[in-house]
Amino acid sequence: xxxxxxxxxxxxxxxxxxxxxxxxxxxxxxxxxxxxxxxxxxxxxxxxxxxxxxxxxxxxxxxxxxxxxxxxxxxxxxxxxxxxxxxxxxxxxxxxxxxxxxxxxxxxxxxxxxxxxxxxxxxxxxxxxxxxxxxxxxxxxxxxxxxxxxxxxxxxxxxxxxxxxxxxxxxxxxxxxxxxxxxxxxxxxxxxxxxxxxxxxxxxxxxxxxxxxxxxxxxxxxxxxxxxxxxxxxxxxxxxx
Amino acid sequence: xxxxxxxxxxxxxxxxxxxxxxxxxxxxxxxxxxxxxxxxxxxxxxxxxxxxxxxxxxxxxxxxxxxxxxxxxxxxxxxxxxxxxxxxxxxxxxxxxxx
Numbered sequence: 001x002x003x004x005x006x007x008x009x010x011x012x013x014x015x016x017x018x019x020x021x022x023x024x025x026x027x028x029x030x031x032x033x034x035x036x037x038x039x040x041x042x043x044x045x046x047x048x049x050x051x052x053x054x055x056x057x058x059x060x061x062x063x064x065x066x067x068x069x070x071x072x073x074x075x076x077x078x079x080x081x082x083x084x085x086x087x088x089x090x091x092x093x094x095x096x097x098x099x100x101x102x103x104x105x106x107x108x109x110x111x112x113x114x115x116x117x118x119x120x121x122x123x124x125x126x127x128x129x130x131x132x133x134x135x136x137x138x139x140x141x142x143x144x145x146x147x148x149x150x151x152x153x154x155x156x157x158x159x160x161x162x163x164x165x166x167x168x169x170x171x172x173x174x175x176x177x178x179x180x181x182x183x184x185x186x187x188x189x190x191x192x193x194x195x196x197x198x199x200x201x202x203x204x205x206x207x208x209x210x211x212x213x214x215x216x217x218x219x220x221x222x223x224x225x226x227x228x229x230x231x232x233x234x235x236x237x238x239x240x241x
Numbered sequence: 242x243x244x245x246x247x248x249x250x251x252x253x254x255x256x257x258x259x260x261x262x263x264x265x266x267x268x269x270x271x272x273x274x275x276x277x278x279x280x281x282x283x284x285x286x287x288x289x290x291x292x293x294x295x296x297x298x299x300x301x302x303x304x305x306x307x308x309x310x311x312x313x314x315x316x317x318x319x320x321x322x323x324x325x326x327x328x329x330x331x332x333x334x335x336x337x338x339x340x
Contacts, residue, residue, distance in 0.1 A: 106287055189291060
């Protein structure tokens, strides 16, 4: 029997927006361990669930790091661009009522929109395993997180810039150069917009693709691109404000 | 002729949605006379991106050139910053009526 602090696996699944089977698998793999009662039933501490759900960036980073895709809470996963659009609309409503970002909340939505829609536009018909994006935001921590398990910037940019050979070079081109030519796919140049916005407004961005990571800080024009120890699939972005 | 962008929603973001809006607008365009001005009204738009704008505004700009005028962009930073990027890429400045 669960005490006041512990809740059943069914209640935990409801709170976390995943299935009971997912929680069983996460317990077995160690991703999110359950507590066993004397009778052998799985129970969970509410506090542990809150911590797990609050570390959205860690969840996103894990999702794009593993060879096989793990399951995501439904409320963070947008399988289609129309679903993503609907959740952006929700974020727009929430940020629109936040006085601390009153002057630039539309830019937060626009930046998240450009990064998320890039995932859909550049991977359509070519998703390696899971279609869609992870999209999460936390108005208390003032962060927005986007991730996809797509082809990544290098492979998609090579279609128009075949000379590119490293993830770092691809990141630099994506954020700095106007990519001309609309074939074989339309290029939005949305990441140049993202960079310009971050220079002029109080936002920061961490963007990783493959084994390269870019940091853009508000009011700094320098692009910091570094190699990372562990490569990821697709793209991972953390916007802070 | 005046086009109210709010009729396409207050969040104008994806390239796909921009394409669909442009396609939907084609039937209205047939009734515009050759010398008529095309006014693009941004009233009510909350979030706007270069991707949506590139799909909707760029082809209209190419067609109407200086007969296209943007109105009510107010002080919305997502509209202002998106227009700057589209202009930078297309090298064609937008004609804006500031209220």
